[in-house]
Amino acid sequence: MLSTIHDPRSIPPPRRLLPRTLALLAVLLASIVLAVGLGSVFIPPSEVLGALWRGLLSLGSGAELSGNDIIVWQIRLPRVVMGLIVGACLSVCGAAFQGVFRNPLADPYLLGVASGGALGATVGIVAGWPRSSIPLSALAFALAAVGTTLALSREGRRFPPTRLILAGVVVGSVLSAFTTFLILRGEDRARQVLAYTLGDLGFSGWRDVVTVLPYAVIGCGVLMALARALDTLQLGDLTARSLGVPVERLRLLVVLAASAATAAAVAYVGIIGFVGLVVPHLVRLVWGAGHRVLLPVSAVAGAALLVLADLLSRTTILSQVGVVTTLLGGPFFLWLLARGRSD
Amino acid sequence: MTEIQDIQIQVAQTPEPQTAEPQSLEHQTLEARALHVRAGTFAAVQDVNATFPAGVFTAVIGPNGAGKSTLLRALLGLSTPERGEVRLLGRRLADWPRAARAQTLAYLAQGEGLPDTAQVRDVVALGRGAGAWRWGLIPTRPWTDADELAVTDALTRTDTLRFEHRRVSELSGGERQRVSLARALASQPRFLLLDEPTNHLDLAYALDVVRYVRCEVAGGLGVVAVLHDLNLAARADALLLLHEGRVLAAGSPAEVLTPALLHTAYGIQAQVLRHEGRLVVLPQG
Numbered sequence: 001m002l003s004t005i006h007d008p009r010s011i012p013p014p015r016r017l018l019p020r021t022l023a024l025l026a027v028l029l030a031s032i033v034l035a036v037g038l039g040s041v042f043i044p045p046s047e048v049l050g051a052l053w054r055g056l057l058s059l060g061s062g063a064e065l066s067g068n069d070i071i072v073w074q075i076r077l078p079r080v081v082m083g084l085i086v087g088a089c090l091s092v093c094g095a096a097f098q099g100v101f102r103n104p105l106a107d108p109y110l111l112g113v114a115s116g117g118a119l120g121a122t123v124g125i126v127a128g129w130p131r132s133s134i135p136l137s138a139l140a141f142a143l144a145a146v147g148t149t150l151a152l153s154r155e156g157r158r159f160p161p162t163r164l165i166l167a168g169v170v171v172g173s174v175l176s177a178f179t180t181f182l183i184l185r186g187e188d189r190a191r192q193v194l195a196y197t198l199g200d201l202g203f204s205g206w207r208d209v210v211t212v213l214p215y216a217v218i219g220c221g222v223l224m225a226l227a228r229a230l231d232t233l234q235l236g237d238l239t240a241r242s243l244g245v246p247v248e249r250l251r252l253l254v255v256l257a258a259s260a261a262t263a264a265a266v267a268y269v270g271i272i273g274f275v276g277l278v279v280p281h282l283v284r285l286v287w288g289a290g291h292r293v294l295l296p297v298s299a300v301a302g303a304a305l306l307v308l309a310d311l312l313s314r315t316t317i318l319s320q321v322g323v324v325t326t327l328l329g330g331p332f333f334l335w336l337l338a339r340g341r342s343d
Numbered sequence: 344m345t346e347i348q349d350i351q352i353q354v355a356q357t358p359e360p361q362t363a364e365p366q367s368l369e370h371q372t373l374e375a376r377a378l379h380v381r382a383g384t385f386a387a388v389q390d391v392n393a394t395f396p397a398g399v400f401t402a403v404i405g406p407n408g409a410g411k412s413t414l415l416r417a418l419l420g421l422s423t424p425e426r427g428e429v430r431l432l433g434r435r436l437a438d439w440p441r442a443a444r445a446q447t448l449a450y451l452a453q454g455e456g457l458p459d460t461a462q463v464r465d466v467v468a469l470g471r472g473a474g475a476w477r478w479g480l481i482p483t484r485p486w487t488d489a490d491e492l493a494v495t496d497a498l499t500r501t502d503t504l505r506f507e508h509r510r511v512s513e514l515s516g517g518e519r520q521r522v523s524l525a526r527a528l529a530s531q532p533r534f535l536l537l538d539e540p541t542n543h544l545d546l547a548y549a550l551d552v553v554r555y556v557r558c559e560v561a562g563g564l565g566v567v568a569v570l571h572d573l574n575l576a577a578r579a580d581a582l583l584l585l586h587e588g589r590v591l592a593a594g595s596p597a598e599v600l601t602p603a604l605l606h607t608a609y610g611i612q613a614q615v616l617r618h619e620g621r622l623v624v625l626p627q628g
Contacts, residue, residue, distance in 0.1 A: 102456070225480075225481050226480055226481070228476075228481075228482050229476070229479070229480045229481070231461075231465075231469055232469050234456065234457075234458040234461070234469075235452075235455060235456060235457065235466075235469060235526070236452055236455055236456050238416070238421060238450065238452045239450060239451075239452045239455055241421055242419055242421065242445065242448065242449070242450035242452075243445050243469070243470065243472045243530075244441050244442060244444070244445030244472050244475075244476070244479055245479050245480070246441075246478070246479040246480070249478065249479070249480065250479075250480055253480070284460050285460070288460055288461060288462060288465070288510075289458040289459070289460040289461040290461065290465055
């Protein structure tokens, strides 16, 4: 009897999933080494690893970096780390949104975060604010957009999912209209706005990483703590309530945590499409639907994917990471759909 | 196993100091007292008095809009009654802590959704409930062998242990419904409330569900099931016939399934026959 008992936190059986998880971690590591190594100056993997190691040591000792170590630590690594954080955030938030709305089409931008961020950045760019204040403007607008969506969908103390989604669509459309209007008024800066909207990790420095990190850690941390409650919610609102889950509280917490993390990501790197939509679906196919596994694995997969997409964007003509993810993500999503049909 | 049952019994017998009525009877029922429930502006349930004893299979029947599902939700504490009250094991339902209530009352919703890519055993494990978690959201105690045993037990009782490692998407409709039933039984509840558990099931599967539920009733579980099919409902121990939010009749199938009552409730002419000891409702026309 006892021999058949296993920990439900690692279902499907850990024997089968461990190799896959290790493989995914290997992909993550490889993508980091590759992304740091490739560029105008090629740095071989062994040297990348050496530079990373020396840099970590020097953080402790305060020693000066030299040669390629400077390229690794001051130019390439912040961009890669930002990619890791944003990729992880978008995927975890996408998975959580799909779970909390029980809607496979949900993505982190569902409630207007992206349109809010875009409007905030556009206002900043068109008004000619200094470069450093643009993310702050984007962040403020993104959070305000989600706040508006929540306020519009509120029904007493409840936030019914359908109303949330509809309010999110409306808020998104209205804000996009404002953005378009501003772009047309400030024509000469249209290209700059477009570049932001399509997502770009190129400007990321350590200071940006440090700003985004707390939102990402707290947001994703809250979502992962709610994993088991999200699992229960998959049985339906009424069933989850009958099992003792306060569904309204859960939904509000997920929306707040995911929006904070997404807003920070959007503010600093722009709108990167499809990662938050596709990665959770892909992970679910292999690792199953349990959020205790789905959320952390999505974080790893999303991080690796975005670093690789960013690498493609800087080494090919595609030039914007958002273009790469959408070009790859769209067809991939169609493949997922076709696959589901043939089953 | 015995440990869990002991804990449940302790929860169940938390005495209510003001109760003057005899405990032995009080402690075995789920009860609606002068219950009024509104759905929007519509009085969906009006002045319903009903007692659902443990170890009895009660079917709630009535035409569409009679207030069956609304009554079930009020009995679960999922909606707040406008007037009247629900008493679970002699204690006002509103006074039950969320944890204990979630463990004592199980619910199988109409057309309960199951996540397609989840494994059967995981789904059933969700039935162990969130009641005692911090804020109802974050598990505060580790998963124990007792939990595992309860899950295995629920899988065994519903004959779903065979495919515990399969994904939900690989199951037939009848198998899914048994998994949902196992999920509901996993908390080892005292009462199980089912909302049209046989909806959209082929007759063989519908009979299956009733058969598994019957076994649990024999083991002392109190069951309240909303059923549409009167011939399935005829297999229950007791019937509660609702009409326009009120109780039209309550009693044994023979007392409730009469041509006169069926005409009042459903507006149909029906014959009620007895075949091999069981009632059969034959609508005319």
